Amino acid sequence: xxxxxxxxxxxxxxxxxxxxxxxxxxxxxxxxxxxxxxxxxxxxxxxxxxxxxxxxxxxxxxxxxxxxxxxxxxxxxxxxxxxxxxxxxxxxxxxxxxxxxxxxxxxxxxxxxxxxxxxxxxxxxxxxxxxxxxxxxxxxxxxxxxxxxxxxxxxxxxxxxxxxxxxxxxxxxxxxxxxxxxxxxxxxxxxxxxxxxxxxxxxxxxxxxxxxxxxxxxxxxxxxxxxxxxxxxxxxxxxxxxxxxxxxxxxxxxxxxxxxxxxxxxxxxxxxxxxxxxxxxxxxxxxxxxxxxxxxxxxxxxxxxxxxxxxxxxxxxxxxxxxxxxxxxxxxxxxxxxxxxxxxxxxxxxxxxxxxxxxxxxxxxxxxxxxxxxxxxxxxxxxxxxxxxxxxxx
Numbered sequence: 001x002x003x004x005x006x007x008x009x010x011x012x013x014x015x016x017x018x019x020x021x022x023x024x025x026x027x028x029x030x031x032x033x034x035x036x037x038x039x040x041x042x043x044x045x046x047x048x049x050x051x052x053x054x055x056x057x058x059x060x061x062x063x064x065x066x067x068x069x070x071x072x073x074x075x076x077x078x079x080x081x082x083x084x085x086x087x088x089x090x091x092x093x094x095x096x097x098x099x100x101x102x103x104x105x106x107x108x109x110x111x112x113x114x115x116x117x118x119x120x121x122x123x124x125x126x127x128x129x130x131x132x133x134x135x136x137x138x139x140x141x142x143x144x145x146x147x148x149x150x151x152x153x154x155x156x157x158x159x160x161x162x163x164x165x166x167x168x169x170x171x172x173x174x175x176x177x178x179x180x181x182x183x184x185x186x187x188x189x190x191x192x193x194x195x196x197x198x199x200x201x202x203x204x205x206x207x208x209x210x211x212x213x214x215x216x217x218x219x220x221x222x223x224x225x226x227x228x229x230x231x232x233x234x235x236x237x238x239x240x241x242x243x244x245x246x247x248x249x250x251x252x253x254x255x256x257x258x259x260x261x262x263x264x265x266x267x268x269x270x271x272x273x274x275x276x277x278x279x280x281x282x283x284x285x286x287x288x289x290x291x292x293x294x295x296x297x298x299x300x301x302x303x304x305x306x307x308x309x310x311x312x313x314x315x316x317x318x319x320x321x322x323x324x325x326x327x328x329x330x331x332x333x334x335x336x337x338x339x340x341x342x343x344x345x346x347x348x349x350x351x352x353x354x355x356x357x358x359x360x361x362x363x364x365x366x367x368x369x370x371x372x373x374x375x376x377x378x379x380x381x382x383x384x385x386x387x388x389x390x391x392x393x394x
Contacts, residue, residue: 058159073186078271085196097187117224119145122210125214126158126178130394131359131367134383135162138232138354140171141382146237147223148174153213154181156367163389172383181213190216193273202278211253211285215269222260230254230321231378236353242314243289244321245302253289254356255321264313268292269302319351329358332374345374366393 036139070394074096075083083090091213119136121128128136130152140148141192157164185191193199199208212226241259246252258265271292277283294300297310304313324332324347334353338341342361348355355378367375369392379387 007041010120012348013166015250017186037238050315073182078089078174084192094186097183115145115147117143117148117226118221118223119148119150119153119215120158120213120217120225121150121155121228122206122213124153124155125150125205126155127161128163128167128228130163130386131357131363132389133167133386134379135226135228135230135232136174137167137171137219137383137386139230139236140167140174141225141384142232142235143237143364145171146173149271149313150176150211152176152178152219153209154179163386165386167388177178184213185216188216188220189269189273194275195301197276199276199278200213201329204278204281207281208278208284210240211288212272214253214256215265215272217268218256218258218385219261219265220260222262225256226354227254227356227359228364229357230354231357231382232354233378233382234353239314239316240352242316243293243311244316246322247325248302251302251315252286252322252356254286255354256289264292264296267296316353317351319347321352321354322356323347323349323352324358326356326361328357329362330365332357333367334373336372336374345377368392369394 071092071094073084073094075090076092077090078094079083082088102164117139119132121132121138136148136150139146139244157176159165159176164176168383181194186192193212199205218225226232236255236257240257241262241264242255242257243251243253244255258365268288271288275283275288280287290302291313293305293310293313296313297305299305302315303320307314357375367373367390369376369387371392379390
């Protein structure tokens, strides 16, 4: 940008490569009338004021993206003189990464790590579906002291969508933020993985990016991470430094709490980088959490994991967030018989904090707003504002 301006400045003072002939403005050499000096001074002052106002208000205001100059981190030089992928043909020094990366986002909302919660949207959509918005509202509803951050990665937020407007209008603890992934990863352990590996290979690259970003977000800021297909049914803030059991053989990474820079999360990030496999579903997510906790807790089976063996990290039971196993997820969307429509959800006990809806498996299951499906019975109570905006079938 600076070089373009300098070229334009040169053109202002040249005439097809030759200096302008000042003598053609011969009137400048004539005797000026008395009082002209005062008038000229006033004109100069007026022009200066207009110029300052133009500079301040006339130019477009740019969003702070975290760098004073936009630089491609894949090509700029890092010590000792190579780019992030260790290639030596770089020329421009990399700027220092900034710690704050949320655009149009209050700094105060991420200072207190114990009050952060994060959802991450990595599909490239600048909006939320009704089901995703229900998950966000339910968490904000049951945890008014949490700042619920919804991070949209590499996409502007479509603020004209009614459901997003409703969430912002009804809940002052919901924050929507558009995040540039390149800047978010700058200077972190995941930067080289992102720029220099084949992580986009295969069918699971969107999920794998999410798997990495949730770990990095908790390492950076601390707090709670939630998948966008979990309906919260009661407060979660009583629980800290935890993951939840999925079934007898595995844990899950769909809900995590960790303090900022917790060593378990740092261990998980290193495993993510070293053992990354783009071809196997779950390898970089639930399976990663399971194998890292086995090392962290120094045990081989999940039943032996507890607060003591896991050095202060909690392993919540299956009922906490997975009361309905993914093998039975269709029961959440089934139409109950007429004589069963009023019966209590037997699996919805006081030990349930949230209900994983298993979106990867259930996204094609239709939801009927005026039905008595289990999902509808949850949504009507736990995300009432989003539910009121839902179409008849979604």
